[in-house]
Amino acid sequence: MEDVVRGLLLIIELENILLIFAGVLIGVLVGALPGLSSPMAIALLLPFTISLDPVASICMMAALYCAGTFGGSITAILINAPGAPPAVATALDGYQMAKKGEPGRALGLAAIASVLGGIFSIVIFLFATPLLAEVALKFGPVEYFGLALFALSMLAAMSGKSSIRNLIAGVLGVLVSTVGVHLATGVERFDFGIAELTEGIKFVPVLIGLFAMSELLTQSRTLNAAVERMSAKTLRLPTIAELKNLKGTILRSSGLGTFIGILPAEGSTVAAMMGYNEAKRWSKTPEKFGTGCAEGIVGPEAANNAAAGGAMVPTLALGIPGSGTTALILAALVMHGFRPGPYLIIETPHFVYAIFGAMLFANFAFLGIGLAGAKLFSYVTFIPKRFLWPSVFVFSLIGSYAYSSAIFDVWVMLLSGIIGYFGLRNGFSPAPFVMGLILGKMVEETFTQSMVIYDSSFMNFFESGVFIFFFVLTLISLSTPFWQNIRTAFSRKKDE
């Protein structure tokens, strides 16, 4: 309890509150702007937070993450262009409700469902994180290797265009993490005679390139795209009676979202889609879905915001990112000298509770911001792309240079962006690559340590029950999407 109070006291300092509030504002803004996303904003913010207080910076990013998930629903509802992938499902009914002349109601439903889903998951986060950390404390290298393997295998089920491409991106990410000096032997790997590569490829410029620059190039295709927008004077919160009718959907989606968020690699997008599907499956009027029904808005919104809180659990307790965005928060933790994993909560519990407080604050803050400025935020879509994206490039350039004052990092950023752009065109998402890049060092270290402990025999790893457990989960998560796809293909062939 003392740690909870200490953590909350940390964030009620004026400077920290202002930073968290700034995180919420940036989150709602980038969430609302199609093309900009919370991972991109966090990647751009990372180098600039070096000089800030570590607790405040991480709290700001956590707040940005929560608010960005909600921000995406504003444009999903008003212009049928989800500002962020998790809001795709919200657009299905949200835009239809807006078209019926109730944009304020649609935004209100989205806001309240997001807040309730967020609070639900934060409560789970508060209790689950220490418990999970306690379990993880008993893990040795082989158990951690099994866990990391499982996390990487979950990339197969991660939202994206293709399971196999997600896995390839993950492997490439891990491969890139091997560049530089091999800690166990001191051998310089894959430096190709370039001095800067002996230190390894820094993840911040890569993240900025993949998330910001590749999107800039994508946006260069759609400079003249026109959008049809609804005008929402204000956000209208649902009545108590309406909420009573929706409580089952909100609770179910919140639970589902939190669970999906806790699973390694699975983020808000999968949660939102499942939240929508479950809301429809349990609905007494499933035929109304897609025509602007309230359940179709609160289902995905509660789920995607709950997933944001859920994803923080494995990130902080195990050092395994729960989603693409939390992979960036994990990178920020490492950059600020924290040790993500069970020791984080053992050594600095107040810090974890400060993040919890920041996320709670963010949930109420974006409700307030949504109530006051829904109309204003819908205007952000009017910012011309011809000015918005050069600004993003300026931040990318300054950010990647500021990280270690080396022009080499700017080249890494730009080349990552160009490779990321062509990767996107071929169905490779940046998130699995980032997961691989960030988990790579841990995978190799735990693998090497386990090999030393178990007489250089992989088969001996199976002496550990926990490793067997994660190995079985890995096999299941790898095979499930393929079995599903093969079954679908065969059933179609049979129909023909």
Add this chain to the structure above:
Amino acid sequence: MSKKKKSIDFAPRTLGAGLVHKKDLILAAILVAFGALIYYEAGKFPPAPEILGEIINAEVFPKILVVLLIFFAAIVPFEFKITPEKIDGIDKDRGEKVLPITWITIAVLLSIVAAAEFLGAVLTMFVICLTVPLVWGEKNYVAVAIYAIVFPAFVYLLFNTLLGLYFNPGLLEFIK
């Protein structure tokens, strides 16, 4: 079901209705070639001292990853048989040619970064804010000029003056 339906479900519309998907075959070949290069490079790493055992040689882990990469890459050309809708979606994206504006943008960005160290941070920002909107077809020249002056000034004030971030003066140092 009609034959037309079959062709949609089990083969891409334009990229080869045979056993393999042509574009994905090229993609897989690139990945395999990349893997082979990495495998070859890894083979050149000096071995670890004997006392550490053979298994933790610096080459072992990258080689395992390359094997995995090649294994997954080998599935890519046949993926359209299993998930035709998803590959159709990818084909739609890559079927559209990379527009000249995108190539020009890449060239402009590469040129700006190549000149960044010489120009310095402030001038680089100015050049970005001036050239990218113009290259992207912005006709409001007054707005571009204002943007090119105000935005870099704002970034400089925010990050250099307020946050104390070091900005390389570059060319401005000589002008001084």
